[in-house]
Amino acid sequence: MSTHLYLLRHGQTEWSESGRHTGxxxxxxxxxxxxxxRRAGATLARLRGTDQAPALVLTSPRQRATRTAALAGLEVxxxxxxxxxxxxxxxxxxxxxxxxxxxxxxxxxxHPMPNGETxxxxxxxxxxxxxxxxxxxxxxxxxxxxxxxxxxxxxxxxLGLAPDQGVHFGLDPAGICQLGDERGDPQVRRLNVxxxxx
Numbered sequence: 001m002s003t004h005l006y007l008l009r010h011g012q013t014e015w016s017e018s019g020r021h022t023g024x025x026x027x028x029x030x031x032x033x034x035x036x037x038r039r040a041g042a043t044l045a046r047l048r049g050t051d052q053a054p055a056l057v058l059t060s061p062r063q064r065a066t067r068t069a070a071l072a073g074l075e076v077x078x079x080x081x082x083x084x085x086x087x088x089x090x091x092x093x094x095x096x097x098x099x100x101x102x103x104x105x106x107x108x109x110x111h112p113m114p115n116g117e118t119x120x121x122x123x124x125x126x127x128x129x130x131x132x133x134x135x136x137x138x139x140x141x142x143x144x145x146x147x148x149x150x151x152x153x154x155x156x157x158x159l160g161l162a163p164d165q166g167v168h169f170g171l172d173p174a175g176i177c178q179l180g181d182e183r184g185d186p187q188v189r190r191l192n193v194x195x196x197x198x
Contacts, residue, residue, distance in 0.1 A: 006141060013173075020093050025092060043195050076145075084146075085146070090115050109163075122153050123162070155171075177192065
């Protein structure tokens with residue numbers, strides 16, 4: 001039986017809509033975000049193609065993630081800080097254009113986060129999560145419900161790439177990514193599937 005790892009980003013929040021960096025701040029979903037989460041549940045069920053429950057469903061403890069999981073119809077096994085979003089430190093709650101007024105050319109992928117997490121720290125969390133996932137995958141699908149930047153680092157880590165390579169993988173609110181392998185080589189099977197697609 002072929003099993004897969006699915007990443008589900010939380011639905012829209014006011015901050016994600018306005019481009020404000022949302023790490024540890026606990027922001028709720030917008031009404032549109034709640035609709036996205038419901039549709040994502042249906043999309044995920046179609047992608048998985050089975051009535052069998054996932055072997056493991058983990059979420060970030062932030063309410064935007066736990067609420068997305070609930071509205072998507074997922075039975076959560078556990079929440080873990082290891083799935084929390086990147087800690088943006090001093091850049092929490094502000095946008096990239098605002099940061100670039102002080103640090104020209106800044107991106108989360110290329111520059112440090114003052115008083116936040118380093119690229120290496122985020123990568124280490126991603127590797128820790130994937131170590132646990134790989135133990136479970138032989139027994140069934142795994143679903144991780146989390147955040148945009150951290151999920152993109154997870155994709156990079158799955159492929160054995162450095163954390164800054166997450167820049168190459170898009171993941172919109174309520175977007176779904178399916179990770180697997182081809183004869184043992186890690187693979188992105190689907191990327192950023194919108195919540196309304198089959």
